[in-house]
Amino acid sequence: xxxxxxxxxxxxxxxxxxxxxxxxxxxxxxxxxxxxxxxxxxxxxxxxxxxxxxxxxxxxxxxxxxxxxxxxxxxxxxxxxxxxxxxxxxxxxxxxxxxxxxxxxxxxxxxxxxxxxxxxxxxxxxxxxxxxxxxxxxxxxxxxxxxxxxxxxxxxxxxxxxxxxxxxxxxxxxxxxxxxxxxxxxxxxxxxxxxxxxxxxxxxxxxxxxxxxxxxxxxxxxxxxxxxxxxxxxxxxxxxxxxxxxxxxxxxxxxxxxxxxx
Amino acid sequence: xxxxxxxxxxxxxxxxxxxxxxxxxxxxxxxxxxxxxxxxxxxxxxxxxxxxxxxxxxxxxxxxxxxxxxxxxxxxxxxxxxxxxxxxxxxxxxxxxxxxxxxxxxxxxxxxxxxxxxxxxxxxxxxxxxxxxxxxxxxxxxxxxxxxxxxxxxxxxxxxxxxxxxxxxxxxxxxxxxxxxxxxxxxxxxxxxxxxxxxxxxxxxxxxxxxxxxxxxxxxxxxxxxxxxxxxxxxxxxxxxxxxxxxxxx
Numbered sequence: 315x316x317x318x319x320x321x322x323x324x325x326x327x328x329x330x331x332x333x334x335x336x337x338x339x340x341x342x343x344x345x346x347x348x349x350x351x352x353x354x355x356x357x358x359x360x361x362x363x364x365x366x367x368x369x370x371x372x373x374x375x376x377x378x379x380x381x382x383x384x385x386x387x388x389x390x391x392x393x394x395x396x397x398x399x400x401x402x403x404x405x406x407x408x409x410x411x412x413x414x415x416x417x418x419x420x421x422x423x424x425x426x427x428x429x430x431x432x433x434x435x436x437x438x439x440x441x442x443x444x445x446x447x448x449x450x451x452x453x454x455x456x457x458x459x460x461x462x463x464x465x466x467x468x469x470x471x472x473x474x475x476x477x478x479x480x481x482x483x484x485x486x487x488x489x490x491x492x493x494x495x496x497x498x499x500x501x502x503x504x505x506x507x508x509x510x511x512x513x514x515x516x517x518x519x520x521x522x523x524x525x526x527x528x529x530x531x532x533x534x535x536x537x538x539x540x541x542x543x544x545x546x547x548x549x550x551x552x553x554x555x556x557x558x559x560x561x562x563x564x565x566x567x568x569x570x571x572x573x574x575x576x
Numbered sequence: 577x578x579x580x581x582x583x584x585x586x587x588x589x590x591x592x593x594x595x596x597x598x599x600x601x602x603x604x605x606x607x608x609x610x611x612x613x614x615x616x617x618x619x620x621x622x623x624x625x626x627x628x629x630x631x632x633x634x635x636x637x638x639x640x641x642x643x644x645x646x647x648x649x650x651x652x653x654x655x656x657x658x659x660x661x662x663x664x665x666x667x668x669x670x671x672x673x674x675x676x677x678x679x680x681x682x683x684x685x686x687x688x689x690x691x692x693x694x695x696x697x698x699x700x701x702x703x704x705x706x707x708x709x710x711x712x713x714x715x716x717x718x719x720x721x722x723x724x725x726x727x728x729x730x731x732x733x734x735x736x737x738x739x740x741x742x743x744x745x746x747x748x749x750x751x752x753x754x755x756x757x758x759x760x761x762x763x764x765x766x767x768x769x770x771x772x773x774x775x776x777x778x779x780x781x782x783x784x785x786x787x788x789x790x791x792x793x794x795x796x797x798x799x800x801x802x803x804x805x806x807x808x809x810x811x812x813x814x815x816x817x818x819x820x821x822x823x824x825x826x
Contacts, residue, residue, distance in 0.1 A: 331746075331747060331750075335750070342762060342765065345762075345765045345766060346765065348770060374761070377753075377757065377758075380753075381750050381753060381754070384746050384749065384750060385746065385750065387746075480646055480745060481744075481745050481746040481749045481750075482642040482643070482645070482646035482735075482745050482748070482749045483598070483642070483643060483646055485639075485642065485749050485750075485753060486639045486640065486642040486643050486646075489636075489639045489753070489757075490636055490639050490640075493635075493636050493639070494605075494633070494636065514612065
């Protein structure tokens, strides 16, 4: 398995699109610092404010993760590379789990690079502020929570890519799921559904974007599930992320094992 | 052209697992949504409310464009079927416009089936409301449809161009998503970062396919939506056609 994952990661090193995507992401982040570096060097901003921008902007990760996942998967059905692997005799479980793990490692590396670059620029450009350390702690907490959400999205998109055999269809279904379900889930979990049935409220609290909203930054989390988990927002995010990982991987493995690969 | 279009529609409809499967899943999701809402009840769950919800969901049509084009194009570079069509001697303009027309026809049929199914379920399952329809819901729905239609066409034209330009559908999809949902954010960031170009970025934002949807329901400028949607549709089709005519299909 380790050999398989390392081979998958080796292949990714030659993926030009991934480098272009990461470069674009880093350039976009750098735009935030443009006024302080180029437009007006006399302008100053505190580091804690810059960290606050990151806390607000990190929500877009839910829309970036599917793109990174599609780039990592790179149309393996169309390219016929999965067929070659199956014909070679590699077990289907290893193929699925190996590719998923490689995508997870690559995705985490891309996220670490993007966040690391932003924090470095914030440290270099920003002025020391009264709440600098506290803000940094909040950033790390929010990032740790979002990592679980990204894990859920990545495993869901990976499942869709395997199932639908088309990047366009997989990304469309993922974005439609996020766009349709998030407003309902956030309304219900945000306290707008106290009269609703218990199963529905729990279901909405298990949707992958819900922990972003109901978890008060650095503070206790409200809702049925977060309360059961002792009000620990990070634990709540981890439970939601792991449930999505387990369910989508289980379903993906089941389908992938039975399907004819042409 | 008529025969080519006929053949494309025939092929698309006979890709049952994809075309009919996608439609069945969408209709199933709508039915499940209404079954859930019926179970949950509440005084606000009226026909008028669900009409308003439908209008708000129209922006998702830009992502349905991905399905509409993908069903027709179906990775033809990878499967070498595009090469076959060109080698057979069919004019490239016919191939390009035929596939685009087929995507439009399929998408319109999809759209009609989905909207009619949604409205029928809302009508049969939920009361009109204690005060009845206030006379605004259906005209609003009509205006929202008139606003959304050219923007969906723009999305179809853009994605079709990208599918013909790129060799892989993954890169085409990624670029489409970035253009449709990421470009607005980039322009907003640029405008905030460089105050001198703020007005230029604000103007460019009005040219994006997503912008009229973002202004709903406060503002529904239908002529503006037609100008933007048809602009994207015509420019992307012209660029796609010119590039496809000069390209070597290997």
